[in-house]
Amino acid sequence: MAAEQQVRLGADGAGARAASAISAAFQRGRPALIVYLMAGYPDPPTSLTSLVAAAEGGADLIELGVPYGDPVADGPVIADAARVACAREGGFGLTETIDLAAKLRSALGAGAPPIVLMTYLNPLMRLGLAAAAERMRGAGIAGVIVPDMPVEAARPWLAASHGLDTVFLAAPTSTPERLQALAKASSGFVYCVSTLGVTGERDRLADGVRELVARLRAVTDLPVAVGFGISTPSQAAEVADLADGVIVGSAVVRRQADPEAVHAFVTALAEAVHGSGSALPSAPQAP
Amino acid sequence: MPGSLLPSAEEAYSSPDAQGFFGPYGGTFVPETVMPALEELARAFEDAQADASFSAELDALLADYVGRPSPLYQADRLASEVGLGTVWLKREDLNPPGAPTIINTIGQCLPAKRMGKRRVIAETGAGQHGVATATTAALMGLECSIFMGTEDIRRQALNVYKMRLLGAEVVPISDGTGTLADAVTAALRHWVERVEDTFYVLGSAVGPHPYPLIVRHFQKVIGEEAIAQLRAKGADMPDAVVACVGGGSNAIGIFYPFLRDVPADRRPLLVGAEAAGLGLETDKHGAALTKGTPGVLHGFYSYLLQDEAGNPKEAYSISAGLDYPGVGPEHSYLKDTGLVRYEAVTDREALDAFALLARTEGIIPAIESAHALAMLPRLAAELGPEASVLVNVSGRGDKDMDIVREAGLGG
Ligand SMILES: Cc1ncc(COP(=O)(O)O)c(C=O)c1O
Numbered sequence: 001m002a003a004e005q006q007v008r009l010g011a012d013g014a015g016a017r018a019a020s021a022i023s024a025a026f027q028r029g030r031p032a033l034i035v036y037l038m039a040g041y042p043d044p045p046t047s048l049t050s051l052v053a054a055a056e057g058g059a060d061l062i063e064l065g066v067p068y069g070d071p072v073a074d075g076p077v078i079a080d081a082a083r084v085a086c087a088r089e090g091g092f093g094l095t096e097t098i099d100l101a102a103k104l105r106s107a108l109g110a111g112a113p114p115i116v117l118m119t120y121l122n123p124l125m126r127l128g129l130a131a132a133a134e135r136m137r138g139a140g141i142a143g144v145i146v147p148d149m150p151v152e153a154a155r156p157w158l159a160a161s162h163g164l165d166t167v168f169l170a171a172p173t174s175t176p177e178r179l180q181a182l183a184k185a186s187s188g189f190v191y192c193v194s195t196l197g198v199t200g201e202r203d204r205l206a207d208g209v210r211e212l213v214a215r216l217r218a219v220t221d222l223p224v225a226v227g228f229g230i231s232t233p234s235q236a237a238e239v240a241d242l243a244d245g246v247i248v249g250s251a252v253v254r255r256q257a258d259p260e261a262v263h264a265f266v267t268a269l270a271e272a273v274h275g276s277g278s279a280l281p282s283a284p285q286a287p
Numbered sequence: 288m289p290g291s292l293l294p295s296a297e298e299a300y301s302s303p304d305a306q307g308f309f310g311p312y313g314g315t316f317v318p319e320t321v322m323p324a325l326e327e328l329a330r331a332f333e334d335a336q337a338d339a340s341f342s343a344e345l346d347a348l349l350a351d352y353v354g355r356p357s358p359l360y361q362a363d364r365l366a367s368e369v370g371l372g373t374v375w376l377k378r379e380d381l382n383p384p385g386a387p388t389i390i391n392t393i394g395q396c397l398p399a400k401r402m403g404k405r406r407v408i409a410e411t412g413a414g415q416h417g418v419a420t421a422t423t424a425a426l427m428g429l430e431c432s433i434f435m436g437t438e439d440i441r442r443q444a445l446n447v448y449k450m451r452l453l454g455a456e457v458v459p460i461s462d463g464t465g466t467l468a469d470a471v472t473a474a475l476r477h478w479v480e481r482v483e484d485t486f487y488v489l490g491s492a493v494g495p496h497p498y499p500l501i502v503r504h505f506q507k508v509i510g511e512e513a514i515a516q517l518r519a520k521g522a523d524m525p526d527a528v529v530a531c532v533g534g535g536s537n538a539i540g541i542f543y544p545f546l547r548d549v550p551a552d553r554r555p556l557l558v559g560a561e562a563a564g565l566g567l568e569t570d571k572h573g574a575a576l577t578k579g580t581p582g583v584l585h586g587f588y589s590y591l592l593q594d595e596a597g598n599p600k601e602a603y604s605i606s607a608g609l610d611y612p613g614v615g616p617e618h619s620y621l622k623d624t625g626l627v628r629y630e631a632v633t634d635r636e637a638l639d640a641f642a643l644l645a646r647t648e649g650i651i652p653a654i655e656s657a658h659a660l661a662m663l664p665r666l667a668a669e670l671g672p673e674a675s676v677l678v679n680v681s682g683r684g685d686k687d688m689d690i691v692r693e694a695g696l697g698g
Binding site: 068069070072073079086091092093094095120121122123124125126127147148149150152153168169170171172173174175178182193196197198 | 306314315316317318319320321322323324326462468472475476479480481482483582583584585586591593594595596597598599
């Protein structure tokens with residue numbers, strides 16, 4: 001199978017690949033804002049309007065959640081949204097989410113931010129890994145995040161998914177060997193999970209974030225984005241000071257039934273994230 | 288093991304592989320956060336197996352605290368009632384908390400203590416595993432929280448009360464149908480959060496590697512004892528061995544020694560009984576092996592009741608312990624290889640078998656175990672009136688009094 005040759009776990013892995021749409025989103029000379037929304041929630045048309053609002057509010061990358069019945073890595077806000085979306089007449093799952101992504105891209109035209117799907121593994125397996133990858137490429141999706149696919153379980157997907165980035169998650173508990181392996185297998189960026197536990201808003205940033213970002217930087221040149229628990233513009237700014245990207249999920253999904261609220265919130269997040277920065281400022285400094 | 292029972296090299300049954308795969312089934316599909324804990328668990332388990340003081344401690348507890356071996360009883364009145372020559376009952380209903388999962392909870396909590404964990408969590412459906420975990424936590428001075436669906440809390444109230452008496456916290460889970468699958472998900476979520484100080488005592492032969500292997504390792508004493516007891520009684524190898532299958536721990540516990548130690552030409556027919564609930568033609572059942580397709584749930588790849596989009600479907604059974612949309616990965620492998628045959632038993636058939644055992648032998652089984660007993664008339668029809676069948680009676684029925692009364696038994 002031709003795809004076999006594309007297995008990217010070797011030493012000459014992701015780093016050697018041509019820059020993807022996802023890495024481009026991190027190369028604007030400022031930290032990137034990554035906004036998570038749940039496809040199909042509270043209903044398909046509203047989710048599309050909210051996605052457009054998030055893009056127009058200043059999201060550099062859209063992380064599009066696939067509704068799934070057993071979202072083991074997700075807290076109550078995202079899990080409830082998934083349940084509502086799944087329960088629709090006729091169901092709303094991976095194929096509908098991919099179609100929604102295609103609609104989003106045509107609604108936004110050339111300036112559309114890249115879309116990365118956040119899906120659990122079983123919907124991919126149910127559709128068939130190769131068929132799922134094909135359909136994603138057809139819809140212009142840039143990559144995937146699969147929270148229940150640790151790096152050692154990823155070989156079949158990596159073999160089937162050429163042309164798509166696969167973002168692995170790093171956790172505060174990851175050992176040095178694991179960080180190295182998952183960073184090597186990642187493409188696009190590495191997702192730094194800020195805290196133990198599931199997705200959801202938290203009052204303050206976890207203590208270990210800075211350390212985990214530093215440990216990742218030591219093993220990869222890929223951009224590092226931090227997610228889980230970031231709920232306010234000021235927390236987002238704090239994270240933007242130390243990472244290449246800031247991922248906000250539950251706090252957006254909570255507003256997702258109201259596209260105007262999504263627009264206002266994402267605008268505030270974008271100001272906070274783009275205005276701070278560990279990355280170099282885009283305007284040249286006066287000498 | 289006695290010489291005649293030793294397998295030849297090519298017959299040796301040697302699953303899983305180092306990554307925890309039984310053929311294509313099993314594996315480790317969990318968030319990165321808990322991967323290091325699973326690696327640590329695999330190492331601790333290996334260390335414990337290599338350590339003679341661990342097995343001495345375990346064996347002493349199994350003998351003096353649990354009271355093993357459990358009896359092997361020849362149930363002649365039941366045999367003649369169902370039309371078989373001999374019925375052997377492996378009396379796992381006589382374990383102190385009412386089911387053999389106490390072997391597994393002691394087996395897991397000993398290394399947990401050695402790993403320095405002071406707190407254990409577990410999921411439970413019927414409440415048996417919850418009671419066994421709470422019992423073991425009390426025995427070893429560990430803090431204990433049990434995750435249980437609200438529907439199961441309702442239908443297994445006696446066990447909930449026991450867990451609280453034993454000092455455990457019972458965390459009600461109202462997600463989904465409020466049954467076993469929801470409790471597993473909640474326990475996994477909680478574990479992701481508290482992985483640093485908490486040990487997850489998984490209750491069945493399910494979950495990510497190395498859990499199915501660990502659970503089998505401890506539960507296999509059931510089959511080992513049965514083989515030794517049959518020999519001691521001078522009995523022939525039975526024609527069939529039957530166990531009920533929810534996640535599959537009691538079944539693998541009795542099957543595995545027959546797979547590992549008995550050559551194929553002398554091996555009994557091995558039969559697993561799943562829950563057919565209100566009937567396989569309805570969508571109210573828990574028959575993952577009979578009606579499911581392979582997929583990933585709760586960290587492993589196995590037969591699964593799932594919809595077109597890959598969402599797990601709701602299972603149903605009168606028995607909370609068989610009310611689960613998946614099944615342990617080793618059973619999927621045993622089904623595909625034909626080494627074990629799986630059939631499904633309805634609520635009604637299980638209730639009839641429950642009543643029959645009570646009346647003919649004075650033994651009140653768990654409603655889960657009644658699914659295995661319900662296979663006896665079918666096996667009599669298939670194997671004839673001389674045949675002998677060994678049944679794993681995986682638990683006792685105290686917890687099921689309300690359920691069987693509601694269903695009209697004992698009128
Ligand atoms: C008495 C009894 N038997 C069987 C089961 C099913 O579990 P397993 O298939 O893991 O043995 C349960 C589960 O709670 C139980 O309580």
